Amino acid sequence: EMKLAGRGGWRRYTAAMSERAATLRNIEGALRDALAHETLALHYQPMVDAHSGRIVGAEALLRWQVNGHDVFVPDQFIPVAEDSGLIAELGEWVLHQACMQSRQWRQHRHPIPISVNVSPLQFRHERFQPQLESLLDSYGIGSGELELELTERTMMAGGDATTRLLQRIRQRGVRLSLDDFGTGYCSLSYLKHFPVDALKIDRSFVHDVIADPDTAAITRAIIAMARSLGKTVIAEGVETAAQADFLREAGCTLLQGFHYGAPMPAAELDRWLAATAA
Numbered sequence: 001e002m003k004l005a006g007r008g009g010w011r012r013y014t015a016a017m018s019e020r021a022a023t024l025r026n027i028e029g030a031l032r033d034a035l036a037h038e039t040l041a042l043h044y045q046p047m048v049d050a051h052s053g054r055i056v057g058a059e060a061l062l063r064w065q066v067n068g069h070d071v072f073v074p075d076q077f078i079p080v081a082e083d084s085g086l087i088a089e090l091g092e093w094v095l096h097q098a099c100m101q102s103r104q105w106r107q108h109r110h111p112i113p114i115s116v117n118v119s120p121l122q123f124r125h126e127r128f129q130p131q132l133e134s135l136l137d138s139y140g141i142g143s144g145e146l147e148l149e150l151t152e153r154t155m156m157a158g159g160d161a162t163t164r165l166l167q168r169i170r171q172r173g174v175r176l177s178l179d180d181f182g183t184g185y186c187s188l189s190y191l192k193h194f195p196v197d198a199l200k201i202d203r204s205f206v207h208d209v210i211a212d213p214d215t216a217a218i219t220r221a222i223i224a225m226a227r228s229l230g231k232t233v234i235a236e237g238v239e240t241a242a243q244a245d246f247l248r249e250a251g252c253t254l255l256q257g258f259h260y261g262a263p264m265p266a267a268e269l270d271r272w273l274a275a276t277a278a
């Protein structure tokens with residue numbers, strides 16, 4: 001970009017940059033406002049057992065909506081929150097909401113483990129661990145009731161300190177899963193160093209698993225390897241019965257995707273849980 005020829009090119013470049021900066025500032029300002037005025041909510045997407053089809057967990061996904069319409073989607077506003085540092089506050093809000101929901105589902109007598117996405121910056125923040133532990137205590141979150149979804153990027157950064165923190169969190173009964181597996185730069189050999197309970201196969205693999213034999217072979221290998229390391233394997237982005245059949249036969253433990261249910265407000269999943277419990 002810096003090689004743009006002549007003054008006109010440079011002007012175009014700086015104009016584009018300041019426009020981008022202005023857009024980011026606008027989103028950031030609106031996001032602070034949303035955090036203060038509760039136009040943010042968590043939706044929950046069911047995770048089902050590949051064999052029984054029963055709901056065995058739910059992933060919390062952040063929504064920023066007004067009148068049921070997305071203002072921005074997470075792939076737009078999470079990066080802004082990360083760049084501006086707002087992610088620490090936003091992430092704490094998400095964890096808090098998820099812990100409240102967990103307690104509510106327990107009180108409604110259909111407890112269900114909740115998975116929460118955690119950003120690298122949020123995870124590295126010095127307040128993260130004490131906040132997490134105080135939420136676990138306040139809401140009486142038991143072993144296996146909360147799972148954190150982290151990416152390879154998070155786990156690779158920070159070296160031994162990160163590994164110790166991951167171990168400590170796990171000792172508190174919080175499960176850890178490696179999200180978007182296969183999209184990062186993580187070599188398979190790293191897996192034996194990461195103290196994770198589960199691998200989530202990225203939906204880009206699931207998407208191509210029927211049409212592309214190479215993707216099918218890689219996906220089978222990932223599942224076999226994860227299982228032989230004693231890890232749970234979750235496939236995300238399952239949209240068709242054919243994909244579900246393939247993944248089940250390959251030994252995938254849990255399935256998640258539009259084929260089973262889109263992310264939905266807590267009350268909707270609540271009705272679903274009540275219906276299947278009856």
Ligand code: C2E
Pocket residue numbers: 045060061062073074075078091094117118119149179180203236237238239256257258259262263
């Ligand atoms: P992710 O954690 O990998 O979440 C899965 C994404 O796939 C979600 O997008 C979900 O709505 C979508 N999805 C689920 N099933 C299907 C399917 O069958 N087909 C397709 N095409 N998509 C499906 P969403 O909610 O837009 O979130 C995008 C990303 O934003 C998430 O990816 C996660 O990295 C991030 N994110 C969302 N909520 C939070 C949050 O509370 N905190 C943080 N730090 N990140 C979040």
Ligand code: MG
Pocket residue numbers: 059117149179
């Ligand atoms: Mg996730």
Ligand code: MG
Pocket residue numbers: 179180200202203236
């Ligand atoms: Mg994912």
Ligand code: MG
Pocket residue numbers: 180
């Ligand atoms: Mg993703």
